[in-house]
Amino acid sequence: MVRDIRTLLVISLLPLIIMPLMGLSSLYLQQYQQGVVVIIDEDRSWALLGNHNVSSRDLMTKIVDALRASNFIVRVAMNIGDLKNEYYDLKVVILKGFVKNATSFTKVAHVKIIRTVGSVKAYDADRIVQNELAAYSKYISQIKTLYLADKSGLKVSTESVLTPIKVIIGMISPEGVAASPTEEFRSYLARIVAFSLIFVTTPSIAYITDSIIGEKERKTFEAVLATPIPRQALLLGKVLSTSLVGLIAGISDAIGLILFFVLPSLAYGINVLAYLTADLVIIHIVGVYISILASLALVLPAMIRAGSYRSSQAVSLAIISIASIIFFICLYVDIPNLLPLIKYPFYILPYTHVVVMIRNIVLGAPIKALIHLSVALAESAALLMFSVKMFSDERIIYLKT
């Protein structure tokens, strides 16, 4: 397997090309995917509040300008009937009575937004329109405040009336140490890094299957089994060589995933790479290797005891699925904070300890990280030893392929 340089190159280079390409192409194509927005001004009126003008046409112009600046095609109409049967991603209707209600002190004004189901651009357009509406709403609040202040003869700061409470945000790590926004961002990045382990299990399980079942199929295994190689050395040798190839594939996959996030971020002017510190990279490599070992340790006993290639494949698939679930939920869930009844079943699996280890390193708790690293290693080692004990030449020889 190691001799096959082409295979090695493919498994290591392909993710490095494909994943960043996915990120960049989706970003690029998104920019060139044109959305259509229809705006209907049913109100077509204006009013003065004090010296300030409130106008439905003003609001419409602001929305149109903002949408066009983001490459949307905007069609403006006076009546719904003008745009019958025309496709749109988003429709904005400034309802009749908008200005009258907006300048009133007892009513609220309405703008209706209709999104087309399944349209990606509808969400983008909606966000832009909502921003413009929020800005115009704030403008109306300010002029209303000034108007009322003028009438009452009070000296008023609009900010004091409209935003009387300001929030000052501070951050602290779970260990009780003051944390910076950079550290908070790194903790998000750690989730992505842990999630990237999702790509590690499949190649490593495929390689160990090839190493044992494949060798049996290629009719080279039986002769080796009759040699003086101890079963422990035979199995652990296979695990070691497989895990090293898996490590190359796993690291490539992970770098590919990181590039998937980094390149688009660079396009938006955010340098995510600056947050990828050496400790995060090192802990990721450790995480990749332990995840590979764990996968091999979990799949080996099943493969050895399986009566056929198919049942061994079914078990492999189940283990890949379990690993994927854990690496995926770590994007959204802090496993250590779950209720004990839910948390401890997760801790049976070495994958959970890998995820928690990465989290602890990023959050500045190296002792806890070391504990989880040790548990993951101990679980994997115990399973590997169990595999050696379970190994049966007869089962392998008579395995149905």
Add this chain to the structure above:
Amino acid sequence: MRYAVELYNVKKKFGKIAALKGITLKVHEGEVFGLIGPNGAGKTTTLRIIATLVKHDEGYVNVLGYELPKDKEKVRKFISYLPEEASLYHRLTGWENLLYFAMIYAENKDQAHKLAELGAKIAGLSSDALKRRASEYSKGMARRIAVARTLMSRSKLVILDEPTSGLDVFSAVRIREMIKNFAKSLKTTIIISSHNMLEVQYLCDRIALIHEGRIVATDTPENLVKYTNSANLEEAFIKLVGDYHE
């Protein structure tokens, strides 16, 4: 007389199917012993038990003075085994295939190279051919390397399961010559299975006829032909099997 292999009333079942129904045989040290019988007679199962790969259900098995399955790790140090249809590592060259197995038996690199060189000599392939990947070999060339890697380890007991099965006449003759020359020069005990009567007659000092999981007869090929009043071994086998057919 010391025995290299001793089997007494060995039985083996796979599920409900009885593969061996009580095999008893003794192989003398230094002899070439043939196990002959039709497909499904129990030859491969018997050889796998002797090669420590399959555990028997009942009976007694002693190989080179060690009892199986108890002492299988010890036995493995002194035997080499060529399974039926054994293949080479296709991505390795012929030389690398020999070296790979040599490294298992040798204590150091130098010894491994010497064993592989012996293997190359036994195989009789040119140095150019040895440099080619095994995937480019004909079936005959691949089998010559496979047999050579089994013989080169200088094990006390060599087990060959159908070494010429599926080969053309020329390749089969070549392999038989390799085995014959090796047996003469190193005086190793060899157990060889086959359903080719001519082959065992040519190679073996003694043979055991196996049929439906039982040994029908054990003797020299000449005696078996003589005592059954047959023209050849094939006829002798049919006469003997007829008596045992269930």
